[in-house]
Amino acid sequence: MAVMDFARYKEINDQRMNYREMEDATVVSYYRNTGCGDGYRIYLKLNESLVVEDASYTTTGCGFGIVALAMATEYAKGKSITDLKNLTPETLETLFEFPERRKNYPESAVAALKKAVEDYESGQGVPKENRITKAQTMELLHTQGHLRDAKLSSVMLEKEKLDGVDFSGADLHNAFLQNSSFVGANFSGANLKASFFNGADLRNANFRGADLRFAKLASAKIEDADFTDAIYDIGTRVDHSQMYIFDVMKKAGKDLYLKKEDGE
Template identity: 85%
Template sequence: MAVMDFARYKEINDQRLNYREMEDANVVSYYRNTGCGDGYRIYLKVNSQSTVEDASYTTTGCGFGIVALAMATEYAKGKTMEELRSLTPETLETLFEFPERRKNYPESAVAALKKAVEDWENGGGVPSEKRVTKAKAMDLLSAQGHLKEAQLSSVMLEKENFNGVDFSGADLHNAFLQNSSFVGANFSGANLKASFFNGADLRNANFRGADLRWAKLAGANIEGADFTDALYDIGTRVDQKQMHIFEVMKKAGKDLYLNPTDKE
């Protein structure tokens, strides 16, 4: 049985190896781990010879997910897209060996990287015109004082203070919003499909009529938050003690979530 290198595991997590947004990436690919619901984003910069010059990732996942994605993006550097097509979890584990009960993490990281290759081949992933960085979102907030109806699909707004900010009607689907503070923020009517509020402070926030299908609120503080008429589905993840919010929300079917605008 493999013995995990805990010292290296901690080092990779502490350094956040390859964890960053990449503004000049050729492809930004989104992958959702259906097993745990975590979101992965792979960034690849590919040259004219189809070789990866740089690779990075972002994730809402745990330490094992971080290590697996760090190894996947590290492996990708200098490889051709053809070489990445044949990558296996076993090959990835030559860089870091996972415990038997955590083999699903390299498997998911390989699947995410291969999806990025597919997106590069067919022009998929997050379109360049729809890529919104944290810096751009913060500049917009500074300029107009709100983010009402803003197009912020897939944006990363982690560990920031958005207390009282108006996000009403904004498009925040696939957004990474974990560990930020949204006390008293207004998300009424916002598109929050597949967004991540893990560990966020949502006290007294307004989610009336928002779309929270496949959203993840695990560990969030929702005291006083209003979820009246917000949409949820089987993929909406909350803590056991938060289940009461579904009493005022509206259940929506999976067919409503799977529409052409949600491919990324």
């Protein structure tokens, strides 16, 4: 059994190798790891010969996910679309070998990279008009003093201090909001479907009527937050000790998810 290179694992995580948004990407693709629910975003910049000039990623995942995506995007640089289509987890592991119980991470990273290729060829992925960066969001907040009704789908606001900000009615589905502070923020009526609040400080925040279907709030601080009439489903994730919030929320979409699981 191979021994993982822990020193290199730590170095990749500390440096966040290839972890960044890319404003001039040819394609931006979103992938959700169905095993753990983590979100991956792949950015590829292609030249006229369909060779990858640059590749990066963002993720809500753990250290193993970061390493796998770092290796996938590093491999992609200088490769053709055909090369990426033929990539296997075994090839990826020539760059970094994962422990036996963590082989699912290179598998997911390869799947995410291939989905980015598919999204490019089919014209899918995140449309350019919907690609809003953290810098653009913070400029909008500075200019108008709020983010009410803002189109912020898939935005990445990790480790930001946004206490008291008004996000009411905003579109934040698929947003990466983990480890940020939203104390007293107003998310009433916001679209937060499939958003990530892992580790966020949500104390005293207002989520009345917000759509939290398939959102993740693991390890979030939610003391005195108001979830009255917010929508949840079988994919909404909170810590076990915080499941009391469902008592004041509205359940939706359960039958759809159950049917999907039964068919798997």
